[in-house]
Amino acid sequence: MVRSEYILLIIGMGIVTYVPRWFPLFSLSQRRLPHWFVEWLDLVPVAILGALIFPDLLITADPRRLELFQAKSLVALPTFLFALKTKALPPRVPRCNLCGTGQRVSRPALAALRATSA
């Protein structure tokens, strides 16, 4: 059984996921994405994860209160360190010479930069 409110939710999620995937292909954008937009987009996922994780670990539900030391937050520290230690080494990220500053950019962002400034 699929509940009707979930159908709407899933369809809504599907639409907002599909459009960003489809639009640049459809408009066959040769247009360059503005540089600032590429860099801003690159920071969005990490910002969302931060905004999810911190309250999840440190805020109690009902009533909301800041609680630094609770089972979840204490166990999160070893989880984090373990994840950091065991994460498969990502392929070496090439320096971004296009930006002229040599800062690191993620692979998708780099590919996009290359494609748009070629």
Next chain:
Amino acid sequence: MGDTRKSASFIKEGAKAAWPICIGYFPLGLAFGILAQKGGLSLPEIALMSLIVFAGSSQFIAVSMLNSGAAPVSIILTTFMVNLRHVLMSSSLALYLRGSSRKFLIPYAYGVTDESFAVNLTRFRDTDWHPYEALTVNQVANAAWIGSTILGGYGGQFIPAGYLGIDYALSAMFLCLLVFQLRGRIYVLTAILSGCLAISLSLLIPGNAYGVLASFIGATGGFALLKAARRKQFTYGQE
């Protein structure tokens, strides 16, 4: 374009390129299925979400937001923000799909994920990768994702609630996703900034809007930091 290759060979080559993605998706899909089942989604709902949305991290996020009773609108808004980055990938792919019909692009767009993008873009760039081979990569990966999430959702029924800290598994999953994203100092700073913002906003305003708000301001603040650091480097760093 005088291509004499047959569609069977497109499928074979595409599948060959896609199998590493499938291996990566399998444990993630299993985990998603189990956690979604524990979060109260039925098996058909899990399958439908994997079929219609097909975006790993936003599906995990949706389950966690459902658990905390978030409104559908804020879940959809968060999904939009998480998946907006695909604009980058599709823009790069557009370069290689210029010759394709708009009818072909409709199913193709559906399968643009971080993983299929990485596989297809390198092949487009370095070989005479055909759009149909790329489409096969997308669809094989898609099948692996849907299949493994259904398998996980089915298996989840046999794990009793609260067993072995399964309630904590979603938080742990997010920590792992975060660690994958920490590719430099600016990413760490942005995560901390938006995390602190989310904490303060969640205490200040009722409801669940704090997540989207904090992410937006956090990413923008991170970007401002990046700019400021670059300006400083430019002024003092280069003699």
